[in-house]
Amino acid sequence: MADKEKKKKKKVKEDAADAPAPEPAPADEPAKRPSSKGSKKAAKRSGSNVFSMFSQGQVAEFKEGFSMMDHDKDGIIGKNDLRATFDQIGKLATEKELEEMLSEASGPINFTQLLTLFANRMSGGSDEDDVIIAAFKTFDNDGVIDGERLRHALITWGDKFSQKEVEDAFESMVIDDKGMIDTEALIQMLTGAAEEEET
Known part of the structure; x- marks a missing residue:
């Protein structure tokens, strides 16, 4: 009799495990929602592919350059970082020049934004000369x-x-x-x- 009850409880657990879990509301945890393989690929494609434009070695060099320019080490290159970089190479930059450089980016210049700026320049902005x-x-x-x-x-x-x-x-x-x-x-x-x- 105890065996029958164990089998019955096991059967109920298996049925519960096979039943689909209710989907959470979109605002809850969208990253954990079940999705098909196709939508996973679409999510990957919708992100920035700027890293694919450069080799790993180039990305490492850009990262080294970014860290040298980010003097306050906050992950964003701002006006003070640019000024300090120019000072380091012995060139004075005016406020206008610094603001023009910063305005080339669509937002704060983090590492991805810096790569995007380089990619845009390479894809048709400037020639080699x-x-x-x-x-x-x-x-x-x-x-x-x-x-x-x-x-x-x-x-x-x-x-x-x-x-x-x-x-x-x-x-x-x-x-x-x-x-x-x-x-x-x-x-x-x-x-x-x-x-x-x-x-």
Whole structure:
């Protein structure tokens, strides 16, 4: 008789387990709601795919650059972070320039937003010459670039140069006796054209 009661209780538990659970209201816990495989894929597609535009190595380099620019380490690059970054490379930026840079983003500049800005630039905004010009203009100080500062940047960030690669590159540059590189000559050498449009 005890066996029959155990079997009966077991049968009731199995029936309860097989019955579909009621769906919670949409506001409760949407992440735990049952869904089909198709809707899971749709949810994945609806998110940002900016990370798929870059290799893992590129994302790591962007992350390193982001952390260097995020001076207050709050996960957002703000005006003070930009100002400190420009100060670090020895370039003064006006309030207007800082505000223009920040206004390029559709919201606060977190890491994903920064990647989105780079992706937008790469997908049609700037050509390679514009990127080269802009990169070297960030090092420019009254028409010259501090050779030691450029050397440090080349061996420290991004696709790092070896000491030999830096020496080979510096042999082609116009450098004065104080170690300063002529910015316009460098840009002209790298782009193959004078920078008439930029001035």
